[in-house]
Amino acid sequence: MSASPPFRKLALIGFGLIGGSIARAARDQGLAGEIVTTARSAKTRARVAELGIVDAVVETNAQAVRGADLVILSIPVGACGAVAQEIAPHLAPGAIVSDVGSVKGAVVKDMAPHLPEGTHFVPAHPVAGTEHSGPDSGFAELFIDRWCILTPPEGTDPTAVEKLRAFWAALGAKVEIMTPDHHDLVLAITSHLPHLIAYTIVGTADELGQVTSSEVMKFSAGGFRDFTRIAASDPTMWRDVFLANKDAVLEMLGTFNEDLAKLTRAIRRGDGEALFEHFTRTRAIRRGIVEIGQDSAAPDFGRRHAPLGKKAE
Ligand code: NAP
Secondary structure, three states, X not given: OOOOOOEEEEEEEOOOHHHHHHHHHHHHOOOEEEEEEEOOOHHHHHHHHHHOOOOEEOOOHHHHHOOXXXXXXXXXXXXXXXXXXXXXXXXXXXXEEEEOOOXXXXXXXXXXXXXXXXXXXXXXXXXXXXXXXXXXXXXXXXXXXXXXXXXXXXXXXXXXXXXXXXXXXHOOOEEEEOOHHHHHHHHHHHHHHHHHXXXXXXXXXXXXXXXXXXXXXXXXXXXXXXXXXXXXXXXXXXXXXXXXXXXHHHHHHHHHHHHHHHHHHHHHOOOHHHHHHHHHHHHHHHHHHHHOOOOOOOOOOOOOOOOOOOOOO
16 A cells, blocks of 8 residues: 555646646656646636646636645735635645745735644745746756745744655655745855846847847857847746845846956956866856856757656756
């Protein structure tokens, strides 16, 4: 006889890239007796029902969370507070409530006040994604060998934290715990600022007078192509990220602008030594990322996703 799953009922609010990937991986790994989901629009709910990945698709957030011992919000950061307020009266005692938002301080501030005594709030952020969104974009292998950061508020029941840690580990993720503020600072430089730069450079190229947009597309392999992939990320999600993580992003942007000014000066003065030294340092950082398995040294064309349990290429 197989052991009973760690969760009786998993309620997923939102079924896009992240919610859909959690559903697929949790089903494959047998992590819940029942997976029930809902999404904001009837169109998405109909598509999720068609996909046949979950046990039930319901119309409202309240219906979804009833009797669930794990509730995960996989919706834009800016919507988390209102949804927490809406589901609060319907949560089962002892339920673990979590989210996947890319910003943690604002989500904790928006959600925590609504959640009733006797439930356990354990915010999470899987640091994994693609530029795709919607119910068809998810895949079970998304979290394999990626970090998932948990930011439980002080005093959270350690058993609830451990249960969520084990859940993410079973989806293939490596789990780390930190404070929401520290998370937001780390992600501002590793994720939010790179997205802002990509959004900027793709917009700049689009507005150039001297180089046509067909030339930009034609010669994009020179580096621009990688920025366009990042700049294709969901506009709603990223609008919310920059609004919610304003302070940390502005702090990192200040430092970035100073460094950009230094490189600008080096180019203007023909200071090859300064440029060479800078590029040598950044090359070492890239090699470090490859060495710890956060990316592959292979060219990024034609990489495949590894099945659960195997290392990504
Ligand atoms: P997504 O593919 O666009 O899916 C978003 C889901 O949220 C959809 O089911 C959508 O429903 C629902 N939704 C949208 N607005 C809503 C609202 N106001 N109220 C309730 N539900 C709403 O987005 P995603 O990429 O999965 O991102 C979801 C969360 O994951 C975000 O908080 C993001 O910060 C975080 N995250 C994303 C990534 C990434 O790379 N994409 C990585 C890590 C974490 P409809 O389809 O019916 O509109």
